[in-house]
Amino acid sequence: MGSIGERVRTKGFGQPEGLLGRFGGWLMVRGNGPTEKQLVQLAQLQPKDHVLVIGPGPGVGLLAAGKRAAIVVGVDPSETMLTASRQRCADLIETGKVQLIQGDAEHTHQPDQSANVVLSVNNVELWPDRKAALTEIHRVLKPNGRLYISAHQKWLPGGQAGLATDVERAGFDHVETWTWEPPGRRASTAVMLSARRPPH
Secondary structure, eight states: OOOHHHHHHIIIIISOOHHHHHHHHHHHHHHHHHHHHHHHHHHTOOTTOEEEEEOOTTSHHHHHHHTTSSEEEEEESOHHHHHHHHHHTHHHHHTTSEEEEEOBTTBOOOOTTOEEEEEEESOGGGOSOHHHHHHHHHHHEEEEEEEEEEEEGGGOTTHHHHHHHHHHHTTOEEEEEEEEOOSSTTOOOEEEEEEEOOOO
């Protein structure tokens, strides 16, 4: 059996479930919400874009993206979070603009070269195999497709430089990283990354 800390991390944030998962979702809305909206704004989504959101959690960024893009697919391993996203994005789901699928960064269940944009906020640090996940993201992105990642700086394995290196090794170019200070006294510094799948 894992420690209490590991259980809270997994059931509250990694694969939210039950009471801990619902509490984790509440914290995500408050803590991740501004960063998700910031990443959607940075992506400059267009009405024709097909967007993949990895780990949408309770759906704050999913809703923001769904208001701008043609289709937004959210992939999350947690049924608790998928339920929260369904509630938050009910109107957009009804119109077909938002779709939800149970999966993860390594298994998005999306066709090759199907997305213009991939977004990920505060879950890259939870990916068991970052190389495999980035390979999967590269597969589903169209040529010239764009990747945007944000992660808590203090919990990011390998730090800002390590993430950039892994993204470049996965075949992306135009890789840029920077830090951003989310609003709120308790918010922690975010590492942000943008990259592109090359045209060929």
